Amino acid sequence: MFVDVVKIYVKAGDGGNGQKAFRREKYVPLGGPAGGDGGKGGDIILEVDEGLRTLLDFRYQKHFKADRGEHGRSKGQHGANAEDKIIKVPPGTVVIDDDTKEVLADLTHHGQQVVIAKGGRGGRGNMRFATPANPAPDIAEKGEPGEERYITLELKVLADVGLAGFPSVGKSTLLGTVSKAKPKIAAYHFTTLMPNLGVVDVGDGRSFVMADLPGLIEGAHLGAGLGHQFLRHIERTRIIVHVVDMSGIEGRDPYEDWIKINNELEQYNLKLMERPQIIAANKMDIPQAEENLVEFRKKVGDKYPIYPISAATGQGIQELLFAVADMLDQIPIEPLVEEVVEEERKIYKHKPKEEVEFTIRRENEIFVIESKKIEKLFKMTDFNQYDSVQRFARILRKMGVDDQLRKMGAKNGDSVRIADYEFEFVE
Template identity: 50%
Template sequence: MRFVDEAKIELVAGHGGDGCLSFRREKYIQYGGPNGGDGGDGGSIYLEAEADLNTLVDFRYKRLFRAKKGEHGKGAECTGKKGDDLIIKVPVGTVAFDLETEELLGDLTKAGQKVLVAKGGEHGLGNTHFKSSINRAPRRITKGTEGETRALRLELQVLADVGLLGLPNAGKSTFIRAVSAARPKVADYPFTTLHPNLGVVSIEVDRNFVIADIPGLIEGAAEGAGLGIRFLKHLSRTNLLLHIVDILPIDNTDPVENVIKITRELEKYNPELAARERWLVLNKVDLLPAEEQQQHAETIVNALNWQGRVFEISAISGQGCSELCYQIMQSMEDEESY
């Protein structure tokens, strides 16, 4: 299925039904009073998070959604039927904004969570409501009000505990394949990852976390280079970032400069995200002789003046991956204990 993480839709809630103008007409009753019933309320529109969905692709083909109108009132004080509410299923992690005002209408982070996005119109009153001691035969009713009309911008932000960050071909997809059941595409050319991939990493029974792999960034991503920064929003919910770096790039670029480039793009996109806890993961250490791995890693760390945690791994051979995942799990459990 095609991955779509943004969509625009239009909503029209149901109009309320009009009140009824009616009088009793019964044999042997000379002066039948007013008996016009109220109209029914218009149907409202809700978004509901659905665990089985993982893309907004359906909204590329259907963009207009209408709820049912309320029925008009009837004689004999019969109230019109309320219009059925419309419930639109969206993936867990969907955020809804009013397209015109940019107001946040809802952030659906749990399956079954529901949010009202367009309220149905109010019902009109029948002439029964306007009977009084001085007006025994009122000919007054009220009409139902219109339902809300709204345009929404939907964004899907994947839910993950850990996010992977780095240049194309740094080994992010290979790493997530090594530690989880996720099977993103892996190849020896840039941008093999075209959309976010999620993997569940299990340390042992009841000890697991979710990791997200997004397409790689390049210098100038904030200005739209490469795949731009469109997918960085998928890291906004993560608690920890793993900055994966190719320790010996095949294009002979400098790993230190590569880290600095990505850090700059992250800061341009969102300083808050850039300030989040980030671990440096030096990948492909198996390309170096064992006696040179530690020295090469220390050179990179010292040049960066890196203050966070550092790990040396080989995603393709599995070296260091288990220890890294264990440390991630431990860090998450320590956070929860506070």
């Protein structure tokens, strides 16, 4: 089974909690704080494995979670960082944020990595909060929550050459003739339901990868037939070989077929019309094909090279392969998405946004505080420790939360909600 689109959930590991501890050696009076920091949570990393060809494995496992970091220990010992969770994907995988629809990464070559969710940092132990004014702090942070998100993985077949054309024009036969691929071939439309890849040996030391993709019909750019399945994969190809049935035995006009398919490519992605295109005039072994080819050349003109072939008999195949190889030699390989390499692997970074630190709104009698920064601080605060609670309240006052609540009419004893928890507003 060929699977080329899946949606998965990823959750990076939370950071380990910081430790609250004090030195208690017999001959060390007033030993001071000795709580270590928690370890960092594991990242979620996607890595390209050239041995994979589909996203089939993700149909059976759609949730991936990394381990959290170890908690800090006494005697100033830091918790160990958790191992990263590496998820293998096939080359040609595009990673899309399911909420924003932003392309996060375009994974094309073996071993390429992208950190798609970063693990939370470890909470700080009470050693880190010691000051001259407070040399023995009773404060330790909880670990930072790891990032989590839903992502969509789209597989776009990596091929140098994509075969375009209506169903049953001979694309599969051509691929089978020029390579060792064995695509399913039958005398009915949509025999090809999934991409077939074949390595083509030109014969002069050059080779390239050719893809036989599901046939197009009118309305494909709107999703008709196998439209989107086909068009997703042809985006990757460096050259389009447009296979046209020159015999017209099904009552179709070869030129009209060519116009309709190009229109579908243009409607789906205008850049596809900038892609170099070679026309393979197929089924030239059928008598009326010669006459149709003469008319076809007149209408197309000199814009695109036309090579008469017969995939069934091998006529003109070698000339076509040489032309394709020559054209590929002149086209540079360009990545779809520019990569940012950091520490020898790509790390997806959120685009910086100028966000308001917090907003407050009323739900009946409850004041609701919304802020990613405050919610993270809330999750990292141990509310069983008095000093930690005081620190949390102090930070909110510095941010201006108390003043804003008063402006909105909050009084002593009113309910305030942060995330899923409610508190009383205390003057």
